[in-house]
Amino acid sequence: MSDSSPTPPFKPTIAAGAAKRANASLVGMLLAIFSTIAIVLTIVWLNPQQKAENYRMDIDVSAVAKHAADTAGFAPVAPLLPDGWYANYARWNPAGADGVAFWDVGYVTASNTFIALRQSITANPTWTADQSSNAPITGTRAINGHEWEVRDKPKGDRSLILNSGDNTVILTGAADFADFDFLAKAATDSLSNGK
Template identity: 75%
Template sequence: MSDSSPTPPVKPVIAAGAAKRANASVVGMLLAMLSTVAIVLTIVWLNPQHKADTYRQNINVQAVAGHAADTAGFTPVAPALPEGWSANYARWNPAGADGVAFWDVGYVTANDTFIALRQSITANPTWTAGQTENAPVTGTRTIDGRDWELRDKPKGNKSLVLVNGNATIILTGAADFKDFDTLAAGAAKQLNAGGVQPGNSTTKAKDGK
């Protein structure tokens, strides 16, 4: 009579040396993972997440404009703006290959959006198009009695352009129209008080917005 009892399973036997090497590999992998995590945490700690306030600087735009006036040949606009606005840079850019020198200020609005103000007395159509991201003219906005040419396109910044005598002022950014109007009104107020060759020779656009 045959014995039908089940054969006990054979347990694999790992040599001591192989087991030691396997354990060493696992420990090494864990140490490598912990080292990577430590490096990442250190980088995050040294480079905190950027917030809008990170970009807020205490730039005295009026003072910088005063220093730039002699070089520019005119007093650059530096409008007084409501509480909550700030400038994160203000500079005079000498003429490059395009021959256009310009006043350049970056404003952070009270709503934590951004608008750049650029002003030049040597502007040309090519420079203006480049500063407005080659956006088409889509209308005008009348702000404090001055007609600003509106240029915008889908999925891009919008711009307001004012030709004041021989000076061109461009506002460009992703802010709301309300913030654009605030900055444009501040610039217009300064021009009305005796800015660069007062005038209102802005080109009329197609449709108002």
């Protein structure tokens, strides 16, 4: 005669030592995660927030321009600008493959936009077009008794270009025309004074 009663399903049992080891792995993993989070939060909390003012370098454009004048063979412009404006670089660029050596200064305006000022006595049309991002000529602007050529692209930087004697001065950036006019006037004042 056969026994027709159902057999209970097999239920594995874990030995007490194995269960303890399995729980220890889980507890250890949770402790490692919480301690890692605590360390990361401590590091983030102890580091100060990074602000643009922390990285502002104090560039003395006049001093760099005087130093560059010996190499340049002309007086690089060093416009006098009001509080709120500052230069974030000033450098002399020796002639490259295009044969054009130039004075290059980057200005951050009071409205926190950027305008690059470039000046050369060896400028050529190709270099001028390249410095103005090959933007088309869209007009002229009379600023401080000088006629500046305007080059502008939709959704791009604009440029003002001045040819004055041997000097070519190019202003390029995303600022509005009021800031360009201000820098152009200061640049022509500096150019006229030979400073």
